Structures are given as structure tokens and as C-alpha cells.
Amino acid sequence: SQQVRGTATLKMISIRLKSVKNIQKITQSMKMVSAAKYTKAERELKLARPYGIGAQEFYKKAEVKDEEGEKGQLIIAVSSDRGLCGAVHSSIGRIVKTDIAANPNTKVVIVGDKVRNILQRLYAKNIAMVVTEVGRKPAVFGDAALVAQSIINSGIEFSKGKILFNAFRTVVSFRTTEMPLYSQNAVANASKLPVYDSLDSDVIQSYTEFSLASLLFYSMKENATSEQSSRMTAMDNASKNAGEMIDKLTMTFNRTRQAVITRELIEIISGAAALETKN
Amino acid sequence: MALTRSALRLFSGRFTQACQVRGYADAPSMSLTFAAPSQVLYNNISVKQIDVPSFSGSFGILPAHVPTLAVLKPGVVTVFENDGSTKKFFVSSGTVTINEDSTVQLLAEEAVPVDTLDISAAKELLAQSQSQLASASSEVAKAEAEISIEVSEALVKACE
Numbered sequence: 001s002q003q004v005r006g007t008a009t010l011k012m013i014s015i016r017l018k019s020v021k022n023i024q025k026i027t028q029s030m031k032m033v034s035a036a037k038y039t040k041a042e043r044e045l046k047l048a049r050p051y052g053i054g055a056q057e058f059y060k061k062a063e064v065k066d067e068e069g070e071k072g073q074l075i076i077a078v079s080s081d082r083g084l085c086g087a088v089h090s091s092i093g094r095i096v097k098t099d100i101a102a103n104p105n106t107k108v109v110i111v112g113d114k115v116r117n118i119l120q121r122l123y124a125k126n127i128a129m130v131v132t133e134v135g136r137k138p139a140v141f142g143d144a145a146l147v148a149q150s151i152i153n154s155g156i157e158f159s160k161g162k163i164l165f166n167a168f169r170t171v172v173s174f175r176t177t178e179m180p181l182y183s184q185n186a187v188a189n190a191s192k193l194p195v196y197d198s199l200d201s202d203v204i205q206s207y208t209e210f211s212l213a214s215l216l217f218y219s220m221k222e223n224a225t226s227e228q229s230s231r232m233t234a235m236d237n238a239s240k241n242a243g244e245m246i247d248k249l250t251m252t253f254n255r256t257r258q259a260v261i262t263r264e265l266i267e268i269i270s271g272a273a274a275l276e277t278k279n
Numbered sequence: 280m281a282l283t284r285s286a287l288r289l290f291s292g293r294f295t296q297a298c299q300v301r302g303y304a305d306a307p308s309m310s311l312t313f314a315a316p317s318q319v320l321y322n323n324i325s326v327k328q329i330d331v332p333s334f335s336g337s338f339g340i341l342p343a344h345v346p347t348l349a350v351l352k353p354g355v356v357t358v359f360e361n362d363g364s365t366k367k368f369f370v371s372s373g374t375v376t377i378n379e380d381s382t383v384q385l386l387a388e389e390a391v392p393v394d395t396l397d398i399s400a401a402k403e404l405l406a407q408s409q410s411q412l413a414s415a416s417s418e419v420a421k422a423e424a425e426i427s428i429e430v431s432e433a434l435v436k437a438c439e
Contacts, residue, residue: 057382061376
């Protein structure tokens, strides 16, 4: 029965070994794919950064402040649909949760399924809109314009707003950042607005709508780069961990195999010795 | 040899200083950031003048222009650089911001150099959009066709 147990364990170990080796192959290939997507995303982000930074300049220079009002807060949480990318989605979800706890009159527009899953259980009534099919292909301005148009068409009103996303720093690090969003009223009441010449409400409306699309586009680009680099790191770690498991399992496998052989030899030899002594 | 080199250095130092003194007498320059979502044309570059087409009229921006905001119309943006050269770009739409400190942010949805435009393709687009308008049924479709006509007319004008 010990013999039977030995070979049974041997089979179990070899099954486990095969499955871990497969997993390592998968994570390695995911890492390669993410590395390629990351290079492309970083290149596009470099071209989009002056646009995104330029889009925020007016609000800084005109010293626009949040509206004094009770219309609540709007958070646009930018993320994506796909997982296995480290802390990218959970860091956004965490900040949204603390924000809603601090300010219950908050509406959230979620870009990307993963954050929706995080928030759905406890904060379903704060979710105003969810955008899906995000992250598979690199974002273009048209996507951001579509989201911006839906937000505008839904007629959400807010006194204070922000876009929450993961800003890309380096291949190994990203920072969850927020960009302020201002309502048309906030812009109209900005302290330095009178400095700006010949503005009517039409121009302000068109300007803020275009800004919304531009800022959303920029945050999508930053987030995509952070996500791909984070996935690259996560898959690399997973491959390394799988490699360690493979080493340990191979060691156990070899030891078990040798133990089985030794046991068989001992039985044969002791059997032969018993026969000899009988004779 | 070393003496002449150090003499040259002294001379060039004084030369630059003189240039700097003269520099203060010039008008303050303005810094232009002209970008589209997928490309950067100018990033905080000092330029002399920018002509922009906007819905409130086409106007030229010089340093110390009064701060304003404007929405871009499909048309040609002309940038007059500091070295005297002129560059023209066709923009489809966007916004322009002129701030108090003479920084200008020109954010265009699409911007291409005018010499990359093909006039026959532009005329074809115009014909297409006109037939679209004729066959448009809903208000939204009509508005989209009218926008298309406006852009293609501007494109044809830019090519000529």
C-alpha cells in the first residue's frame, strides 16, 4: 500500500507541475503582450500630454473655484474592463468609497467594468452611469467625446467635480490623481473671469463641453499607460512565483520518484535475501 | 593662443550682455501651446503672431492680446514664428485660450499642415456632404450634414 501511495502522489505532483508550467507560459505571454501595448500607450501619451496639460491651463489661470452650492459632487472614475493589472482598479475604488463616505451627495460616472464591480455592492445608488468596452483598444478622442456627450445629455448637475484616474509616472509606479472639473456656473463666477474679454454664455458652454472631452481623453490615455505597465509588472511577478513553485515541485517530484524506486529495491532485495536464508 | 581664446570669451560675453540689454526694449513674447489629441505642434514655443478662425470672427493674436476664450471654426490657423517663417495648419474644431500672462493654448480636435491636403479629395467630400444634406431626414442628421459641409467648404478654401 505504501508503494501505491508513492505512485499516486507521484501522479498528483506531475499533474500539478504541468498545470503550473502552463500558467507560467500564460503569464509570460501576457507580460510580452502588455509590454508591447505599454510601449504604444506611452508613445501616444507623450503626444497627448501637451494637449491634456494645455486643457487645464485656463482653469488654473482664471482661478476658477468650485461652485458654492448644494448640487453635490460628481466623480468620473476612469479605469478599464480588464483585470490582472495590480492595484490599478482597487486604488480608484478605494478613493471613491472614502469620498462617498465623506460626502454622501455624490454621483459617480464609472468608465470601465472593474470599478463598477467594486462599487456595485454598497454604493449602487450613487452610480449615475457606467461606460463599458473600455481598454481593449487604445482610446481615441472620439471615445472621450462620446462619454462627454452622454454626461452632458444626462443633465447631471454638480457644484464640485473631479476626474479620478491613474497618472503614469514610471514603468514601475503610477499615482492615483484627480483633475478638478468645474461647472459652467463655477466658470462664470471665477474671480479672474472679467479679465477675459467678450465672453458670452454660449462660448463658456462650448468651452466647458470641449474641455470635458479633452480632459477625459487625457485621463484615459494616462490610465491606459499606467494599466499596461502595472499589468506587465504583475505578470512578471506571477511568472517568477510560478517559476519558484515549479522548482519546489520538481524537487519534491524527484525526491518522491527516488523514494519509490528505493522502496521497490528494498522490497526486492529483502525478498531475495529472505529466499536465500530459507535455502 | 590661450590669451586670444580668453579674449574672445570676454568679447562674446560682453556681446551677449549687450544683446540682453537690447532685448528688454522688445515687446513681451507670447508662448504658444498648439496641440491636438494625438500630436503636438507647438509646446510652449515663443511666437510672434497667430491667426485663428473662430465662431466669433477670425482674429490675429499678438503678444499682450487681451485675455479671451474662443471656439474654433473649421479653417486655417497661421503661425508666424520668431524667425520670420509662417506655417499654416487646417483645424477642424477646438478652443483657443489667451491668458493674462500672454500664454496661448490652442487645442484643436484635428490639425494638419495645409500642404498635406488634397484638393480633389476635399471637393469630393463637399459633394458627398451636400448629397447627405439633401437626403437627411432627422434634425440630427441634418445638423451633422451641415457640419460636414462647413468643414469640407473650409477644406476646399484652404487648398486654394
